[in-house]
Every structure is written in structure tokens, then in C-alpha cells.
Amino acid sequence: MLAILVEKGQITVxxxxxxxxxxxxxxxxxxxxIIYCKMLERDIxxxxxxSDLSLNGVEYDSAVAFVVAFNNLVFALDTLxxxxxxxxxxxxxxxxxxxxxxxxxxxGSYRNLSFTGKLIDGAGETTTLTLEATNDEDTTNADWIQxxxxxxxxxxxxxxxxxxxxxxxxxxxxDDFNYKYFRLKITATAATNTVIIKxxxxx
Numbered sequence: 001m002l003a004i005l006v007e008k009g010q011i012t013v014x015x016x017x018x019x020x021x022x023x024x025x026x027x028x029x030x031x032x033x034i035i036y037c038k039m040l041e042r043d044i045x046x047x048x049x050x051s052d053l054s055l056n057g058v059e060y061d062s063a064v065a066f067v068v069a070f071n072n073l074v075f076a077l078d079t080l081x082x083x084x085x086x087x088x089x090x091x092x093x094x095x096x097x098x099x100x101x102x103x104x105x106x107x108g109s110y111r112n113l114s115f116t117g118k119l120i121d122g123a124g125e126t127t128t129l130t131l132e133a134t135n136d137e138d139t140t141n142a143d144w145i146q147x148x149x150x151x152x153x154x155x156x157x158x159x160x161x162x163x164x165x166x167x168x169x170x171x172x173x174x175d176d177f178n179y180k181y182f183r184l185k186i187t188a189t190a191a192t193n194t195v196i197i198k199x200x201x202x203x
Contacts, residue, residue, distance in 0.1 A: 002048065004035070004055050006073040006083075007108035011035070013046045025070040027063045035070065056085065057100025082202035087115075087184065093127070093195045097186040103139040104132075104183035110201040113174040113182070119163040120194035127195065128162040128187040131172070133179035144183065149174045 005012040011023055013035070023045065025035045033050055037043035046053070050063040056073070060066040076083050087099050098104075107113070121127045131149060136142035148159045150173040161170045186195060 001059075002046070002053050003057075004046065004053060004070070005106065006056055006070065006077065007106070007110075010108075011045075011074075016045070018045055023074065025067045027067055029063075031063050033063050033067055033070075057105050058085070082200060083110075085199045087197040087199050089196045091194045092191045093186050093188060093193055094191045095186070095188045097188075099184040099186075099197070102183065104134070104144075104181040107177060107179055107182055107201075110203055111176060112202045113177045114200045115172040115184075115197055116170065117197040118167065118169050118194070119161060119196075120167045121163045121165065121188075122190075122192055123165045125190045125192060126162060126164040126188070127193040128160050129170075129195070129197070130160045130185045130187070131174070131182060132185055133177075133182045135180045137180070139181055142181075147174070147179075 002014060003012075011018045022037050022039060023035055024038045025033055028034050028047075031049050031051070033046075033048065033053070034044050035046040037045075050060055050066040053059075053066060055066060055069055058069070060069060073083060115131075119127050119129060130146050132144040133147050134142040134144050146159050148157045150156075151158045151161075152171045152173060153169070158172075161168065161172065184197065
């Protein structure tokens, strides 16, 4: 899996970095995509099957979906100064699941981070959402620290959102979030739940 990271002003393909203002993605076959220089189309920095690529930690189910997501990310960052992503919208999330992964995601040049979403769990079961951060470049062995954010819905500082035998909607703000890496963690007593999380980062 080749990891592609789109941040403000920069695209990282594997270990190589490029100016994001100059590049776009397009489909070349049903399952294949390329990322190319819009001023010199033969300057291709990435070419492959969509299933072999991840974009900001997310894998897509078609070449078209990957291309649309990539071009929208570049436009949003370089033109609008923010990025919006659907992190998860699924059921039966297992205990100890991390998003986008256990290695987290770089926060880059952003300043603010926010989440909205919904947690649903059944009788006698609990699902808890937390956010962890670290500045350690060794994300595999790092000490990940659970951090507090502001809950605008209830006007509180909280370090978790939890639900037992109910449905809960939430908002969660992390302004001036000054960490290198972050990850979301799901703790669940049973994998019979629904988790929906939408994320926004801004500069």
C-alpha cells in the first residue's frame, strides 16, 4: 500500500514531497489513477491501481472515488484553507480500533481540529471515543496521551465521549491543537454499535 498525504501546500507520495498547487489526479483506466503536473501532464509522480493507494490514511473503493477525493483535498487546502473528511460511518466497531490507524496522522500546518458525529450502543454495552496525541516520530512505540477538547454542545471540557444503551450526538473542538500526530480510539465492551465521525481541520 502506497501512502499519499495531502497537506497545506504539499503532497507526500511515499517519501517524496511535491508542491500541491501543481498537481491533480485523474483516471487512466477503470481501476488505475495517475497524479500528474497540471502544467506538464507527462510529469507523473504517482501511477497505480486505486486499491494499492491510500489517501490521508483512507482507502477508497474505486478509482473515481480516489480521484475525486484527491482533487477536492488539494482544492480545499490550497484555495479555502480547510479540509473536511468522513473518518468513519459504520457498525460493529471492535474494541481498540484506531482511526485513521494505530500510527495516527500528522497534523501538519493546521491549527484547529473539530469532530461531529453520533455514537449508538445497545443495552448493557458501552462505546467510548477518545482522542490521543504525541510528538514522538516513532509512532509505533510512542506514548500516546489522551487529551481534552471542548464540547460545545454541553459547554464542557471533556477527554471522552461515551454512550451506553442510547444514541448520542456530539461535537468536539480542539483549537490551537499543537501536536505532531493524532489518532481517534474506540473502546467498546462489545462490537455491536454504530460509530459516525466527521472531521474538519483548518489553518
